[in-house]
Amino acid sequence: MKRLWLPGGFVALIVLAALCAPLFPLPDPIRQDVANRLAGPMAGSWLGRDEFGRDVFSRLVWGARTSLGVAFASALVAGIIGVTLGLIGGWGKGAAAFLSVRSMDVVLCFPPILLALLVVTLLGPGAATLILVLSVLYLPGFARVTHAEVLSVKGRDYVEAARALGARPSYLLLRTVLPNIAGPILVQLSLAVAAAVVLESGLSFLGLGVVPPAPSWGLMIRGARATMEQAPLLLVWPCAALTLTILAMNLLCDGLRDALDPRTAGR
């Protein structure tokens, strides 16, 4: 459990900053101030200003809100639908149960970013498109994990006991099976959030994700690339924020997996 504290604390800090962004006395992240284009650190702007004179620190904090908002929303949507499909697939019998899990595997035939670009072509860029695409991409993971876990759990004695006591299938699935397989699903959720942050930033970097002038780390890196010569630090801040966030999330995933997996929990 000790390995969870540091990355967990860091992720919590970023999530908290993202949630509380409107409460901080930060300058407006999209207000332009052309007189202070690419200005260095100054009073009220610790990290300076970007190519449109917008406050960099404020954009970093608000960017966390965009990135994490999109990532958590899509992971949750994928989780809810994927777990439902996995429960049906693992519990039920016949073609419907089989299809509910295996049909998801079709998504895995595509390299993720390409499927995303295909959908962006059709629906146009934006946060809503991103959430849709990312949740479709992470569906198979949830469906597969849930399916496998239900299969391993459904023959256990405590499930039999609950059934013998007369529990209905819905009660069995939601109150008996689901709590017992929550661990792997939670790990899957943390993996999906981390992966979604990476993909969201990548698409925004290409100019096909979050629509400017909304602040997003990927968009900030895209913008700072053009002014790399005059203001290299502008490039470093969003890169560092993104990398540290993903690093902390990855370590948190590893820690969670170790803590929740009975085979490695004792180590």
Place this chain on the structure above:
Amino acid sequence: MSAAWLARKLATVVALAWLVATIVFLALHMVPGDPAELLLSTGGVSPDPASVAELREKLGLDRPILVQYAAFLGGLLRGDLGTSLVDDYPVLSEIALRLPRTLELIAAGTAIAILVGVPAGVYAALDRGGRFDRVASGVTALLLAVPVFVVGTLLVLLFAQTLRIMPAGGFVAFSQDPAQHLKLLTLPAIAIAKGLAAVLFRMTRAAMLDALANDYVRTARAKGLSPNRVIFVHVLRNALNPVVTVLGLHMGTLLGGTVLVEYVFNWPGMSTPLLRAVEGRDYPMVVGIVLTISVLFLLINLLVEMIHAWLDPRVAHS
């Protein structure tokens, strides 16, 4: 690797390719509303009805859906991917021009990743708990966390902008100037290699540690084989199987990463027309490129499975 095994694998690839094509075809029809109107709309402004009708005709949307589907699959079989909506240029010609450049980048990136990741993993496993092992494991965690476009951008910032020892990007044909061609290839190939190298390092290290614990290793040592022979002939060969599997699993990420890396370094591969087409809502071009890369993905996975079967004959018999 028997012929029957290979035939079965090939049949699976064909079936998956058909599935991919069908999904791409259906994607256009699954969106709510008129796809032609959707592709032409920008920022809530309704497009002019005449151009919508023209696009409907061009995409064949005015015909019954089964006829469209048959025409689409028929076109694919004949190698006809349609023409760009923007400049009427055949999609296939664009792909034929650019695919080799993308493949070169992928091949170079994979080669670097294998040359760095596998030996480092072997060495870390032999040095378990030592300084190299700990440093390399830390670096790996960092490499896995940095998105590929961040690595690319930072490489440009460091080597092109600050140290000025490498070009920031671009492309020169190999036949024109081999040295400059390789120089321009270096940074993007490194950027692509970083994730795969990290994954290969982790997998090689874990698989080596597993293989080292086997009885046959003790036997090989006991009968007096040199340490090098034990490691390279007995342990490494068995450790390579899971490594090859991971190589296959990581190819999707690698192909996606190529899109970003080509953009960062202005490498004129498949990603330039792809991104331009996505931005210009040029649907046939996007479909052509997505299909090509997805089929490429399936073929690379087949190749990986073949290597796997060659390394471990049990695979082809199970």
